[in-house]
Amino acid sequence: MAILEVSRIEKRFGDVQVLRDISFTLDKGQSLAVIGSSGSGKTTLLRCLNFLERPDSGTIAVGGRTLFDAADPAARSEEQIRRSRLHFGLVFQSFNLFPQYTALENVMLARTLLAKEAPDYKSRRREITEAIRQQAVDLLTQVGLQNRLDSYPHQLSGGQQQRVAIARALALEPDILCFDEPTSALDPELTGEVLKVIRSLAERNTTMIIVTHEMGFARDVADQIIFMDEGVIVEQGPSEQVIGSPREERTRQFLRRFNQE
Amino acid sequence: MVSFWSVTASLATGLITTGKLFFLTLVFALPLGLIICFGSMSRFPPLRGLVKTAVWIVRGSPLMLQILIVYYGPGLLLGLPLLPRFTAALVTFVINYACYFSEIYRGGIQSIPRGQYEAGQVLGMRRSQIFFRVTLLQLVKRIVPPMGNEMITLVKDTALVRVISVYEIIWMGESFIRKGMMWPLFYTAVFYLAVNGLLTLLLGWFEKKLSYFK
Ligand SMILES: Nc1ncnc2c1ncn2[C@@H]1O[C@H](COP(=O)(O)OP(=O)(O)OP(=O)(O)O)[C@@H](O)[C@H]1O
Ligand SMILES: [Mg+2]
Numbered sequence: 001m002a003i004l005e006v007s008r009i010e011k012r013f014g015d016v017q018v019l020r021d022i023s024f025t026l027d028k029g030q031s032l033a034v035i036g037s038s039g040s041g042k043t044t045l046l047r048c049l050n051f052l053e054r055p056d057s058g059t060i061a062v063g064g065r066t067l068f069d070a071a072d073p074a075a076r077s078e079e080q081i082r083r084s085r086l087h088f089g090l091v092f093q094s095f096n097l098f099p100q101y102t103a104l105e106n107v108m109l110a111r112t113l114l115a116k117e118a119p120d121y122k123s124r125r126r127e128i129t130e131a132i133r134q135q136a137v138d139l140l141t142q143v144g145l146q147n148r149l150d151s152y153p154h155q156l157s158g159g160q161q162q163r164v165a166i167a168r169a170l171a172l173e174p175d176i177l178c179f180d181e182p183t184s185a186l187d188p189e190l191t192g193e194v195l196k197v198i199r200s201l202a203e204r205n206t207t208m209i210i211v212t213h214e215m216g217f218a219r220d221v222a223d224q225i226i227f228m229d230e231g232v233i234v235e236q237g238p239s240e241q242v243i244g245s246p247r248e249e250r251t252r253q254f255l256r257r258f259n260q261e
Numbered sequence: 262m263v264s265f266w267s268v269t270a271s272l273a274t275g276l277i278t279t280g281k282l283f284f285l286t287l288v289f290a291l292p293l294g295l296i297i298c299f300g301s302m303s304r305f306p307p308l309r310g311l312v313k314t315a316v317w318i319v320r321g322s323p324l325m326l327q328i329l330i331v332y333y334g335p336g337l338l339l340g341l342p343l344l345p346r347f348t349a350a351l352v353t354f355v356i357n358y359a360c361y362f363s364e365i366y367r368g369g370i371q372s373i374p375r376g377q378y379e380a381g382q383v384l385g386m387r388r389s390q391i392f393f394r395v396t397l398l399q400l401v402k403r404i405v406p407p408m409g410n411e412m413i414t415l416v417k418d419t420a421l422v423r424v425i426s427v428y429e430i431i432w433m434g435e436s437f438i439r440k441g442m443m444w445p446l447f448y449t450a451v452f453y454l455a456v457n458g459l460l461t462l463l464l465g466w467f468e469k470k471l472s473y474f475k
Contacts (some may be wrong), residue, residue, distance in 0.1 A: 050382075082386075088383070091382065096376035098377065110385060113390055113394070153473065153474075169384075
């Protein structure tokens with residue numbers, strides 16, 4: 001059963017058509033890798049899913065409920081967009097941790113702010129805060145940072161920062177967790193620790209969309225792969241097939257260029 | 262012989278005027294600067310253009326000239342009664358410094374990476390939450406050093422109000438020259454150095470408080 005249904009998304013910036021007729025579905029517990037050369041629109045697609053960009057047309061539905069429909073401009077208050085965003089998480093290429101908060105505080109912040117909206121927050125404040133703290137500690141333990149709870153981002157390596165960012169995104173328990181080239185800002189010796197965390201998430205059946213240039217990783221971890229070129233989906237299918245025996249010539253060319261590097 | 266203490270007392274009355282001008286300028290110019298800053302970043306081009314031009318004029322012309330225009334202008338150009346001297350001086354300082362502060366705020370706001378706002382957004386935060394919980398402290402950290410420099414300049418700029426005969430501290434010191442005394446003038450320098458020394462310490466302490474993150 002598809003948890004995510006993306007249908008006919010189009011996006012242009014000025015005269016440049018960046019996404020054309022993007023449609024795909026993703027099943028719960030599955031992971032999808034998006035590959036493609038630079039400028040093919042991968043980041044823009046993730047930004048549309050997280051409502052950082054507004055598609056010009058198309059629909060996005062999660063769990064059978066339409067969250068976004070470009071044809072229906074009435075239903076898009078800021079508050080509604082904010083609510084819709086909670087279905088998705090996004091891990092950025094450049095981490096974007098909040099520098100003034102410790103690792104633990106980074107993970108707790110959004111959850112705490114959401115909890116304050118609950119009517120009984122005031123009376124159960126202690127208990128709620130403790131639960132959020134415990135969850136954050138568990139998540140940081142899960143990404144191997146149980147010893148760095150009180151470190152500030154500038155005291156952490158890039159790989160550690162990215163793992164905090166993953167824990168921070170997981171804290172809101174999104175239906176779909178998106179990664180935008182999570183390791184491409186890292187030194188090569190640090191990519192392994194981050195990929196390991198993502199791999200373990202896949203093993204726990206976290207629903208994920210991973211934009212990546214790590215082909216081997218995409219093949220091993222993702223269930224499905226989408227290959228994009230110039231804003232269109234050229235090929236999509238099971239990861240073994242797309243990487244192992246691509247049907248489209250453009251995919252083959254892309255992979256060949258990749259293997260040469 | 263005028264005693265050390267009577268000179269001190271006389272300079273102290275000047276210092277009160279100087280101090281009042283300094284604090285009141287900060288009290289009004291700090292918030293006004295933020296409003297001007299929002300104007301200069303407005304998404305409405307005519308407003309943005311207007312505000313930016315005004316800021317350019319204020320920052321590009323001498324403060325002393327501005328004091329003279331604000332004091333004499335209403336009377337000579339419009340036939341209005343003159344403002345009290347101190348009020349005219351204060352109005353000029355507030356406008357002038359608000360313009361400088363607005364540029365500092367703008368630089369600070371624009372130097373915060375977009376990723377900080379976007380990280381807040383994808384975590385389901387409201388606009389106000391992002392401002393207060395994510396960007397505000399980073400902004401404060403960035404603007405403290407340039408604000409500190411402006412404040413030290415402000416302390417010294419207060420001496421300019423003598424062009425419309427507001428009796429600030431140097432005016433008081435200079436009055437002793439007629440009695441053949443030079444040292445009260447040097448004495449005024451001690452006041453400036455003391456105030457700026459204190460200010461430097463305070464700002465240094467504040468910067469240190471914020472140095473726990475980068
Ligand atoms: N805000 C924007 N305004 C104008 N053009 C943009 C904007 N964002 C992206 N583009 C353009 O859209 C195209 C797709 O960009 P996008 O960042 O989605 O590509 P990408 O597949 O993520 O590339 P990379 O692998 O380099 O990250 C590019 O040509 C880019 O220049
Ligand atoms: Mg990209």
